[in-house]
Amino acid sequence: MAPKSIATLTKLPFLFLLVIFASSQAYEYQFIETNMTLNFQEYYAGPNATVNTLTGIPGNDWAFDSFGTTYVVDDPITQSLDKNSSEIARGQGIYMTSSLDGANMQVLISIVFTSNEYNGSTLEIQGRSLQAANVREVSVVGGTEIFKFARGIAKFETLNVDTSTFYALVQCDLTVLHY
Ligand SMILES: *[C@@H]1O[C@H](CO)[C@@H](O)[C@H](O)[C@H]1NC(C)=O
Ligand SMILES: *[C@@H]1O[C@H](CO)[C@@H](O)[C@H](O)[C@H]1NC(C)=O
Ligand SMILES: *[C@@H]1O[C@H](CO)[C@@H](O)[C@H](O)[C@H]1NC(C)=O
Ligand SMILES: *[C@@H]1O[C@H](CO)[C@@H](O)[C@H](O)[C@H]1NC(C)=O
Numbered sequence: 413m414a415p416k417s418i419a420t421l422t423k424l425p426f427l428f429l430l431v432i433f434a435s436s437q438a439y440e441y442q443f444i445e446t447n448m449t450l451n452f453q454e455y456y457a458g459p460n461a462t463v464n465t466l467t468g469i470p471g472n473d474w475a476f477d478s479f480g481t482t483y484v485v486d487d488p489i490t491q492s493l494d495k496n497s498s499e500i501a502r503g504q505g506i507y508m509t510s511s512l513d514g515a516n517m518q519v520l521i522s523i524v525f526t527s528n529e530y531n532g533s534t535l536e537i538q539g540r541s542l543q544a545a546n547v548r549e550v551s552v553v554g555g556t557e558i559f560k561f562a563r564g565i566a567k568f569e570t571l572n573v574d575t576s577t578f579y580a581l582v583q584c585d586l587t588v589l590h591y
Contacts, residue, residue, distance in 0.1 A: 418516065438519055441591050442549050443589040444587055444589075444590055444591065445587065446586075446588045446590065447585075447586065448499065448586050449491075449583060449584070449586070450490075450491070450500075450523065450581075450584045450586070451489065451491070451492065451581060451583050452487045452577070452580075452582040452584060453487060453489070453490060453495045453579075453583070454485070454580045455579055456579075457576055457578035458578045461578070462485060462490050463483050463485040463486075463487065463507070464484055464485075465480075465482070465483055465484055465506075466482045466484045466506075467482050468480050468481040468482065475514075476509060476517070477514035477543070478509060479509055479510075479513075479514055479517070480508070482506060482507070482508040483508070483544065483582075484506060485504065485507060486502055486503070486504070487503040487582075488502060489501040489503050489523065491528075493571070495581070499526060500525060500526065500528050500530075501523050501524055501525045501530070502524045502526060503521050504521065504522050504524055505521035506518075506519075506520045506521075507519055507521075507541075508520075509543075510540070514543075515542065515543060515544060515580075516541065516542060517540070517541045517543050518538075518539075518541075519537060519540075519541045520538050521536075522535070522536055523535040523537065523539075524534060528560075529558075530557075530558055533555065533556055533557035533559050534555055534556045534557070534560040535552055535554075535555045536551070536552065536553050536555060536562075536563055537550050537551070537552055537566050538551060538553045539553075541568065547567050547568070547569050548567070548568040548569070549563060549567050549568075550566045550567075550568065551564070551566070552565060552567075552586065552588050555588070558590070559588060560590060562588050562589065562590040563588070563589055563590075564586060564587050564589055565586070565587050566584050566585070566586050567584065567585040567586075568582055568583070568584050569582070569583050569584075570583075571583050
């Protein structure tokens, strides 16, 4: 064997590792586009609150417009506006006021489908929500099952707030590309 071949052989273990850790393939899948409108039925206080303050910066106000305030959320999600209509998903995750001026919130929400054709699938929403905006656009960064490899856009709009029952109706218009 020529010395050149020996040099090639010594590279083999490295190449072999590459094959183990990463492989790629060209697919010809088409993205499917799915649009849907979901309604988050949120109770921000009271005995059955679905969003609760988790923590904040010691010495600061713990409020939605105060840097660092962090909430945990598990909202029922319905297809129709009616809060008594049957649940099709839960909106579970974290909100955190993430700009020093208190204007922006970081949203980390899983939409966990619990019935109908998407039952068992999830969508991941993550990004900056400009709290004062009427319509708050946040990215869809992933999903599971039916929504594998999802990406898209979620537009949130607060349609109704009832301060007597601590209730807020937040509509979410989703456009999602997935396989
Ligand atoms: C989904 O909504 C987007 C934005 O409104 C629109 O451009 C698109 O045609 C809709 N797609 C379907 C499949 O309805
Ligand atoms: C909270 O939930 C419980 C159990 O579902 C229910 O009995 C109660 O009426 C609810 N309270 C309010 C204020 O909605
Ligand atoms: C929803 O249910 C509550 C309690 O069961 C009831 O008081 C209320 O009128 C219902 N709302 C609607 C829009 O049906
Ligand atoms: C949703 O899926 C779960 C797990 O597969 C199942 O237990 C449940 O009955 C389903 N719910 C509905 C409403 O179809």
